[in-house]
Amino acid sequence: MATYTPPIRDMQFVMHELLGVTDALKAMPPHAEIDADTLNAVLEEGGKFAAEVTFPLNASGDEQGCTLDKTTHEVTAPKGFKAAYAQYVEGGWPALSCDPAYGGQGLPIVLNQCLYEMLNSANQAWTMYPGLTHGAYEALHTHGTDEQKRTYLPKLTSGHWTGTMCLTEPHCGTDLGLLRSKAEPQADGSYRITGSKIFISSGEHDLAENIVHLVLARLPDAPQGSKGISLFVVPKFLVQPDGSLGARNPIWCTGLEHKMGIHGNATAQISLDGAVGTLVGEPHKGLAAMFVMMNAARLGVGMQSLGLTEVAYQNAVAYAKDRIQMRSLSGPKAPDKPADPIIVHPDVRKMLLTARAYAEGGRALSLYCALLIDRELSHPDEAVRRDAADQVALLTPIVKAFLTDNAWLATSHCLQVYGGHGYIREWGMEQYVRDARINMIYEGTNTIQSLDLLGRKVLADNGAKLKKFGQLIVDFVEEEGVVEAMQEFVNPLADLGDKVTKLTSELGMKAFGNADEVGGAAVDYLRVVGHLVFAYFFARSAKVALEKQGTGDPFYTAKLATARFYFAKLLPETASLIRTARSGVQPLLAMDEALF
Amino acid sequence: MATYTPPIRDMQFVMHELLGVTDALKAMPPHAEIDADTLNAVLEEGGKFAAEVTFPLNASGDEQGCTLDKTTHEVTAPKGFKAAYAQYVEGGWPALSCDPAYGGQGLPIVLNQCLYEMLNSANQAWTMYPGLTHGAYEALHTHGTDEQKRTYLPKLTSGHWTGTMCLTEPHCGTDLGLLRSKAEPQADGSYRITGSKIFISSGEHDLAENIVHLVLARLPDAPQGSKGISLFVVPKFLVQPDGSLGARNPIWCTGLEHKMGIHGNATAQISLDGAVGTLVGEPHKGLAAMFVMMNAARLGVGMQSLGLTEVAYQNAVAYAKDRIQMRSLSGPKAPDKPADPIIVHPDVRKMLLTARAYAEGGRALSLYCALLIDRELSHPDEAVRRDAADQVALLTPIVKAFLTDNAWLATSHCLQVYGGHGYIREWGMEQYVRDARINMIYEGTNTIQSLDLLGRKVLADNGAKLKKFGQLIVDFVEEEGVVEAMQEFVNPLADLGDKVTKLTSELGMKAFGNADEVGGAAVDYLRVVGHLVFAYFFARSAKVALEKQGTGDPFYTAKLATARFYFAKLLPETASLIRTARSGVQPLLAMDEALF
Structure with missing residues (x-):
């Protein structure tokens, strides 16, 4: 439907x-x-x-x-x-x-x-x-080594083979330093890997000829903790020198998780029983190598939630235009019908516009971020590349956490627009909500993202990366502040920018005294900075829309209305967030663990 | 688990x-x-x-x-x-x-x-x-008539028979004025009812000998709209004069909905094919009679969400104490273990305390409200009864909407505490989230609750009911404002009380000019008033806890810590809500329907 x-x-x-x-x-x-x-x-x-x-x-x-054949360990996708x-x-x-x-x-x-x-x-x-x-x-x-690249990249590029990330184990997800899977070096330079992994997305399926698992495990001489983890590539079928598929490697799917959503993806429990793998990158530096994949994945999770926000919005709009129920409080809007379409009701519009603004803001931010990655990878000037990399580092946790939290809000609002029908499977809305929920968790929970942002990306370099992004805002405010039509956008943007600067130094001072202050404020802080970034893109979008309004293209009228809605109804969330971020960690730590 | x-x-x-x-x-x-x-x-x-x-x-x-046998129309519960x-x-x-x-x-x-x-x-x-x-x-x-009472109440009281509310039809839920089911009067004073109902909770099942359906339908001479709806009692099995069960009444379950949650309850599509019923109350006044049931049901929905909040909290606490992952930012708290239990992390505590505070606040409010109902039903003094009824009328939409929105937040937080495991069915957390989602919809969506609060309960009587409740706060503030230990609770309570008074008159003025302003602000307004009510009960709870702290019972220490958390981390949401409520309906109405 x-x-x-x-x-x-x-x-x-x-x-x-x-x-x-x-x-x-x-x-x-x-x-x-x-x-x-x-x-x-x-x-x-x-x-x-x-x-x-x-x-x-x-x-x-x-x-x-998905279904697992427990005898063959093969999984059939829907x-x-x-x-x-x-x-x-x-x-x-x-x-x-x-x-x-x-x-x-x-x-x-x-x-x-x-x-x-x-x-x-x-x-x-x-x-x-x-x-x-x-x-x-x-x-x-x-x-990868040249040989690994030659062996795997053409097939991953063509899509004939698919890939996975095998990180999580039953006792460790966030804290990979605890992981136990072992890699034994073999005489031929390969490794035999043994261990149990869980939550492996796309971990086993019938879509591709081979599955290329990237697996974290410990070498025999590995130091304890996260500095003793190495990365291995472990194919489902071993690859022969001529590139054809050889023996089945003993890396098995032993179970599939029953999840709240994303049912069509096989979330596999994986058992490695001496599976053959080769080392990727340096010994004991697997976590850093894996983070290349992880950072891309974090942006990818943001795109998942952006996608869900957009499709939920589109469907809720269609329903709200079609469904008639009650009259507008200010008098009938469709007097020829027995009731008005529910899109006349202000709160229905508020729910729709929330989803719309989160989709548009998310799209601007994530494409901006993607273009930075292109620059980081392909610009000839090293300073430009470094600058782009800094911005990507700053924005990645925001794309991941802000967009996924927003999608949770947005898809839930869109479900609500349907009333009781939103709760019924056939309408499709409740699936969006269920699917959206995982995005706040995997590839680093949103709490972890917020700690990454405030602790590692902002405070660790005394706000240097944040200032770089902030300079873009300062420049924009300076340039557009004199344009009267832009003031409704520029003023709150400038105001929030000032508040973020102040909040950041305040949190930096506090964290200096007590590291737990970072953990107490980080989640609120990330949402505040997320709004700052969104406000910047909405203000820039409004500038374009104002300039092109004369074209008569209603697209620009809608863009302006969405930007105005954003500033009036969503950005003010920062007023509360700044307060709670400032109220510190003490109210969180006061209660003794035993009293919970 | x-x-x-x-x-x-x-x-x-x-x-x-x-x-x-x-x-x-x-x-x-x-x-x-x-x-x-x-x-x-x-x-x-x-x-x-x-x-x-x-x-x-x-x-x-x-x-x-639940499973439906399509031949017999019988439903088997899990x-x-x-x-x-x-x-x-x-x-x-x-x-x-x-x-x-x-x-x-x-x-x-x-x-x-x-x-x-x-x-x-x-x-x-x-x-x-x-x-x-x-x-x-x-x-x-x-x-009910005396005969209806004699026939049905003993069996409903004992639970040998169960009941339903048959309101919704495929084309109308919120707007019952549109409903089409028909009741034809019969020579013997009964009626034959024909129509299609959907979303009938507990609509058919194998738990009881008989099911007593309360059905809304139109009499042949009924005026259009909501003033032409009558209420009928339609038993699954007709009841003979001696009280024994007679013929099967043609009221059939024709389908069960596939829902996001509450799978164990049969949400039935019901077809009435000339089913025999008797009129409850006056002709055409069925909606008023049904509202007796509906108001009780709204409080009941609040209790559903309170229940889910509590059980999600308990489980998330157990997990957070047991699961070890990462070290506290301020240094190891469980140095004997390979990592700290996650309850040491401030944001995990924030998620847990949010659920805890919403459970405790919800419990205080809903039991207060229940006691008011006892007073309304059983107090000998009519003025006391009326006063209680006024307060119940004011608080009912708050219990329904505030508690159910809070449970959605709380159960989602508790799921998040589990990380990836929260997304897996066997842990049980994702079911709480799915079950909680319906509570924001049925028995009047939370938007409807907010319109009921702001439009009907507050503005329609110029704030008289609100002032009654407000007087309790004023009295409390006056009494406790002089107690130094109480100031951290009393000051923000008094401050929020003033803001609500101001916001209410501002919205009243605006609504006078444009009725849509009610629809634009109502949802934000309800949450603000919800927080005011919670702040009042947390302040009163803190007073008791402060007085009894000397007993050494850690219960009071925990109660105080929860109240302090509430004032520091949850109440500040009102800062944003007041802003968005005040920013008016224009940003919601500006965009032309065609541009969505």
């Missing part, structure tokens, strides 16, 4: 009108020749794939889930997933932003990010199969 | 130390003799029933759901539900607060409310079978 229309127009707005992507790409040699038409054509085709191929499998995939994946591979989509040296198309990350938003709107569970693959590709591309 | 311990101590605190229930009951003739021991004994026994009989069926009931219900009936629990004239035990509502919190913690889906029954009992007790 659900519908999905790829938001091509808003993606084009962000890419071409807000970020000037093609100009930015001109400075990056590998992308210098890309024009807007190419980008737009890929958007159209990608949107078509998402809407026509994977979206129709979303509800049925949720209903069926009906249609395999064929859709074959079509995805056939269309060359896995290769979109991969290295041409391994068969990739070498298109920019910012475009791939658009594709992933659409794929996640269409079907988050399905999209996790290629999504994890791309993560494995990046880890091997950065840290 | 989940556990549940009835929170008897906190219930006793609220009843005996905060509200002085037995003293209050002394003024009500039917309850004048009840002592604390009786109340405590019932609490103990009720808690035992919940924890031992229905709690073990919660996860399995969710897993199995395994164990029927036996548990038989034990519930056997124990006399349905009769607890029912009228002794019909076999009830005549105990106060405030006690029944405690029972319902515990039953809902244990198993919300199961509890809806007796819960709806109690609603049907109340509607018939208030509006």
Whole structure:
């Protein structure tokens, strides 16, 4: 019953009108020749794939889930997933932003990010199969040996093989320093790995010929804790020197989790019984190597939630226009009907606009961030690359945590728009809520993201990275502050910027006295900074919309209305967050553990 | 894997130390003799029933759901539900607060409310079978004819028969004025009712001998809209003059909804094919009669969410004490272990304390409200009864909407405490989240509750009811404002009270100019008033706790810590809510419907 229309127009707005992507790409040699038409054509085709191929499998995939044959340890994905994946591979989509040296198309990350938003709107569970693959590709591309690259990258690029990240064990998720899986060196330079992993997304399935597991384990001489973890690549089927598949490696799916959502993705318990692997990167430095994959994955999780926010919004709007119930408090708006469509009711609009603003703000931020990654990877000037990397480091936890928390709010609001029907499976809304819930947890819980932001990204360098981003805001405020029509946007932005500066130094001082103060304020702090970033992009969007309003294109009218809504109804959350962030950790620590 | 311990101590605190229930009951003739021991004994026994009989069926009931035999139209509840219900009936629990004239035990509502919190913690889906029954009992007790009372009340009181509310139709939920079911008068004074109902909780099942449906339908001469709706009682099996069951009435379950949660309760599609019913109350005044049931049901929904908040809290605490992961930022707290229990981390505590404070605040408010209902029903002084009724009218939408929104936040936080394990079914947390989601929707969506509060309960009488409650706060502030130890609680309470007064008159003025302003501000307004009410009860609780701290009972230390947490970390939400409430409806109405 659900519908999905790829938001091509808003993606084009962000890419071409807000970020000037093609100009930015001109400075990056590998992308210098890309024009807007190419980008737009890929958007159209990608949107078509998402809407026509994977979206129709979303509800049925949720209903069926994955099945494990306990004898063969083989997993069957929901009906249609395999064929859709074959079509995805056939269309060359896995290769979109991969290295041409391994068969990739070498298109920019910012475009791939658009594709992933659409794929996640269409079907988050399905999209996790290629999504994890791309993560494995990046880890091997950065840290693999030449032989590993030759062996795995072409197949991961084409999508004929998929990838996983095997980190979590039953007793450790956040705290990987506790992990116990062991790797025994073999005479031939390979390793035999033994251990139990859980929560392995796309861990086993029937979509691809081979599955390339990236596994964290300890070498025999490993130091304790997180500094004694190494990364290994462990294929499901061993790869022969000629590239063909050899023996089945003893890495088995021993169970599938029964989850709240993302039923279409196989969340596997994995047992390694002396599975053969090779070392990726340096011994004992696996966590750092894995973090290449993890950082990409964190942005990917943000895209999952952006996708869910958008599709939930679209469906709730359609329902709110169609469903008639009660009269507007200010008098009938559809006097020819027995009641008004519920979109006339202010609170219904508030719920819809919340989802809309979170989608538009999230899209601007995440594409901005993706373009920074392109710059980090492909700009010839090292200072520019470093600057981009700093901004990516700062923004990654915000994309992950702010967008996923927002999607939880937004999808829940969109469900509420449907009234009782929102609670019924056939309407599809409750699946979006269930699917959205995992995004706040995996790839580092949102608490971990907030500690990463405040502790590692902000306080550890005395706010240097934050100041870099803040300078963009200061410049914008200075430039636009004199434009009367912009004041409604610039003034609250400038005000919030000042408050963030003040709050940051206050928290820095407090943390100096008591490290727990970071943990007490971090979650509130991340949301405040998230709003600052959103306010900046909404103000910039409003500037573009004001300039182009004369074109008569209602797109700009809507963009302005959404920006105004954002400043009036969502940004004020910061008033409370700043208060609670400032009220310190003491109210959290006062109660003795035994009294809980 | 989940556990549940009835929170008897906190219930006793609220009843005996905060509200002085037995003293209050002394003024009500039917309850004048009840002592604390009786109340405590019932609490103990009720808690035992919940924890031992229905709690073990919660996860399995969710897993199995209900099944409909499409040939016989009979529904089978999950395994164990029927036996548990038989034990519930056997124990006399349905009769607890029912009228002794019909076999009830005549105990106060405030006690029944405690029972319902515990039953809902244990198993919300199961509890809806007796819960709806109690609603049907109340509607018939208030509006039924003598014959209807004689026929139905003894069996509803004993629990041998259960009840339902048949309101919603596919095209109308909130807007019952649109409903189409028809009632044709018969020569014998009965009616033949025809129509389709959906979302009928406990609508068909195998727990009871008979099901007493209360059905809204239109008489042939009915005026259009909500003033043309009548209420009928339509039993599944017709009742013979001797009280025995006769023919099967043609009221059939034609389908069961597939829902996000509360799988153990049968949410039935009901078809009435000329089913025989009798009129309850006056013709065309069915909605008013149904509202007796509805108001009780709204408080009942608040208790469902209170129950879920409590049980989610308890489990998350157990997990947070047991699960070790990472070191405290301020240094190891469990140096003998490889990592600290996660309860040392400030944000984990924040999530736990949020759930705890919402449970404690919700318990104080809902038991206060229940005691008011006892007063409304049983106090000899009409002025006292009216005053109690006014307060109940004001507080009902707050109990319904504030407690259910809080439970959504709280259960989601508690899930998050578990990390990835929270997303896995076997741990039980994700079921609490799924079950909690419906409570924000049924018995009037939370938007409807907020419109009821701001439009009907506050602005319609120029704030008279609100002032009544406000006077309690003013008196308390005046009395306690001089006590130094109380100032940390009294000052923010007084401050918020002033702000609510100001906000209320501001919204009243605005609404005078544009009725849509009510719809634009109502949801924010309800949460602000909800916090005011919670702040009042936390301040009163703190007063008791401060007085009794000398006893050395750690219960009071914990109560104080929770109150302080509430004032530091939850109440500040009002800063944002007041801003957004004041920013008006214009940002919500500005965008043209076509641009969404």
